[in-house]
Amino acid sequence: MDTLTARREVIAVDLPGFGDTPPVPGGESVATLTDAVESFIGEQGLDGVDVAGSSMGARMALELVRRGSSVGSVVALDPGGFWTDRQAKVFHASVAASIRLVRALMGVMPTLTASAVGRTLLFSQFSAHPWRLDPDLLLSEMRAFASSPSFDAVLADLAEGPRQEGAAPGTAPGALTIAWGRQDKVTLPSQAETALERFPDARMHWFERCGHFPQWDVPQQAARMILDHTG
Numbered sequence: 001m002d003t004l005t006a007r008r009e010v011i012a013v014d015l016p017g018f019g020d021t022p023p024v025p026g027g028e029s030v031a032t033l034t035d036a037v038e039s040f041i042g043e044q045g046l047d048g049v050d051v052a053g054s055s056m057g058a059r060m061a062l063e064l065v066r067r068g069s070s071v072g073s074v075v076a077l078d079p080g081g082f083w084t085d086r087q088a089k090v091f092h093a094s095v096a097a098s099i100r101l102v103r104a105l106m107g108v109m110p111t112l113t114a115s116a117v118g119r120t121l122l123f124s125q126f127s128a129h130p131w132r133l134d135p136d137l138l139l140s141e142m143r144a145f146a147s148s149p150s151f152d153a154v155l156a157d158l159a160e161g162p163r164q165e166g167a168a169p170g171t172a173p174g175a176l177t178i179a180w181g182r183q184d185k186v187t188l189p190s191q192a193e194t195a196l197e198r199f200p201d202a203r204m205h206w207f208e209r210c211g212h213f214p215q216w217d218v219p220q221q222a223a224r225m226i227l228d229h230t231g
Helices: 030-043 056-067 085-104 106-114 116-123 135-147 151-160 191-198 219-228
Strands: 049-054 071-077 176-181 203-207
Touching (some): 056 071, 056 151, 056 176, 071 219, 085 151, 106 135, 176 191, 203 219
Parallel strands (some): 049 071, 071 176, 176 203
């Protein structure tokens, strides 16, 4: 965030049911969360704003493109929604188990995240080099995941709900970039081919030695890529 805000005005939002924002009325799904972001953009007079999202947020960023929403350039980091049925089941089971474990261990999470061994045991699914990650970042992230009332419902919808639909060639409102970590174990790199088929206007960017969250594993590279592909 520091790298981005040094060069751009950045608006970071809590999604409904995450952070300090209450759940959205009428159900918790990728679609309703995207509705909320789309409404926020309109209500705040942010038409044409560039959008960057990670994981589920990347899925939502692509959905804004598909809808023809009033956004500018879009960067989607390791988006969900492009898996096969079997991959979706594995995704749901593994991430749901991970969040249950995180909740069960919250009392000792400061100790676990402070240890290179603890980080490796807990976060190898999400990071290519979890032992190198910032303990304070991980502790903050885990507290946010564990306390978000919409997490379980939206996770289920992400895995079991409709797949991400695509957008016809020439319809992206601005530059569109899909980026992926080469060592992503959550949304597998093979899914990038499907993503590009459904969004033919997109260009692909690969992060080497990177897992599911580029902002964890290669934060400076991720920030520079977002700056280079927006604005």
